[in-house]
Amino acid sequence: MSTWDPKADLHLYLRSAREALLWKLDGLSEYDIRRPLTPTGTNLLGLIKHVATVEFGYFGDTFARPHGEPLPWIKDDAEVNADMWATPDQSREDIVALYHRAWAHSDATITELDLDSPGTVPWWPKDRAPVTLHRILVHVIAETHRHAGHADIVRELIDGTVGVRQDNDNMNMAPGDQAWWATYRERLERAAREAER
Incomplete structure (x- = not known):
């Protein structure tokens, strides 16, 4: 019988x-x-840029483990939300490579x-700033899965x-073709309108 390794389980997630x-x-x-598909500008490459930045912060700065990556989009004078989208000169390859470097550093x-x-999250309120690797792993797993849902x-x-x-395909998706999904969506729309009456 193998032994249970909670850290390995968390790392897997x-x-x-x-x-x-x-x-x-x-x-x-x-x-x-890159295209923004929600009113708040959510886009795929921006999500990856953001999550790479998150990993560098939580698994680097929190545990005093410098990563050495220049991240100008999170400096005090950076434009708001600059970590949530890629500029035209930030290529897909650049952002994906940044994410891979974040993985390596975090791992x-x-x-x-x-x-x-123990670690300390510098940007959290003082009463919550002291953390453990366990707490940060859970936090980053939750954040990454949340953004994967956005994606x-x-x-x-x-x-x-x-x-x-x-x-x-999630194994929970109904086995319908495009026509089936259109009919299904229309049914949900009718139900929503009926419930509103």
Whole structure:
């Protein structure tokens, strides 16, 4: 019987969320990975840039483990929301490579520290700032999965693609074709309008 390793389990969930988020870029044009599809500007490449920045902060700064990455979009004088979109000169390759470097840095922190290793989140209120690696792992897993959910919706709006990975359409999706989904959506719309009356 193998022994249970909570840190390995948490790390697995983080890796799964990362891969799901990154897969959402596959097969899309530069325009599609950057285009804002919600009123607040949510876009795929911006989500990846943001989550890379999040990992550098939580697994780097929090545990006094410098990452050495220049992140001008989070400086005090940076434009608001600059971490949530990619400028024309920030290529897909640049942002994906940044995310991969964040993974490597975070993975080193996760591997080298114990779950009860202490850290301090500099941007949190003082009473909540003291944390452990365990708390930060849970926090970043939740944040990454939340943004992967945003990416799910944005990708579906772009080309109808759904799922966790190319080989996994969530296994919970109904086996309908485009016509079935259109009929299903119309039924939901009718139900919503009827409920409002």
